[in-house]
């Protein structure tokens with residue numbers, strides 16, 4: 001494939017935008033080479049600026065669960081745009097989408113809309129701290145909750161000490177309130193809770209992790225967290241920015257049958273427009289301004305364009321719940337095909353999958369947390385990624401990201417992808 005125009009556009013972009021991108025993973029730093037510039041997309045396919053057609057396995061990192069430029073979403077947005085795009089004054093559609101979301105997701109009474117997953121998680125943590133009157137939170141290494149200061153934290157020295165900033169600009173003061181735990185390790189969490197008695201407001205996690213590749217909670221892990229939270233009076237926050245409205249109508253809470261205290265949303269909930277949300281039961285949500293003392297606001301929050309896209313998306317998922325099983329079956333089919341060609345190629349691998357989230361880790365060891373994910377052979381991944389791109393398949397440009405299937409993918413697309421993987425692996429062997 002030729003990437004002449006993409007390359008020229010990237011050179012120009014780098015003059016005016018740091019690294020040429022508005023979000024770092026797009027820059028291909030993890031895989032090398034230059035990013036592809038997309039011109040348009042429809043259904044399961046991206047069309048780049050050089051006229052190449054690519055099968056898309058990232059779906060804008062999740063939102064495009066029904067494929068790109070999905071007609072009901074586009075129609076809803078175009079219709080709303082004619083009538084004004086933001087007023088900073090209440091609109092009826094905000095209640096319509098809130099009512100629908102509350103009916104689809106278990107254990108929530110009220111929901112507040114924001115503009116990104118980052119904002120949702122940041123606000124959820126503030127609400128938890130305000131509600132509990134405690135400062136500390138526990139997060140898991142490898143889980144991503146957006147780029148707000150409290151989450152840009154790495155493990156500090158010593159097993160039970162607090163975290164340290166993993167980006168310049170995050171203060172030590174902020175870092176000391178975020179405790180780092182290992183995913184799928186209940187003992188580690190219990191240790192942290194005991195060492196910080198009555199100080200921890202909340203535990204936040206991706207109930208199925210997608211930001212260190214796909215990692216699935218071990219049986220009993222989420223149940224154990226729920227129990228520890230109850231014992232220690234700590235709120236359990238599910239960051240369902242990826243899993244919400246993707247794994248099931250009610251997200252991971254529904255699929256895995258675990259009750260969270262606060263749930264964060266993003267990605268699918270906005271139908272491809274910038275939307276996030278956080279939700280909980282009345283008792284907790286009523287602590288938010290203007291009802292309560294915990295402050296949270298947004299000039300463009302709940303704007304009609306974003307709400308129209310989100311409402312069209314959620315309505316379609318709500319009315320056609322077979323979409324979730326269809327997606328899961330397609331992903332299982334891909335899983336089976338990948339397993340066969342990877343076995344044939346005799347390349348060490350582990351595939352993790354749940355519902356329509358899947359990733360190939362190039363290591364034989366079980367991948368259950370950040371450290372085991374980091375054992376994947378990144379060199380193999382880079383070659384694999386670029387090989388697939390050359391075959392017209394766009395995978396996440398990092399081994400630490402899940403693939404997201406969309407329901408516009410056909411079984412022919414999946415067969416094409418499996419054959420392409422086979423071809424690429426053979427060239428690597």
Ligand SMILES: *Cc1c(COP(=O)(O)O)cnc(C)c1O
Nearest residue numbers: 116117118144145146241242266
């Ligand atoms: C993408 C993501 C976020 C951040 O959402 P943005 O809309 O990019 O700010 C937070 N949590 C999880 C689990 C995510 O996947």
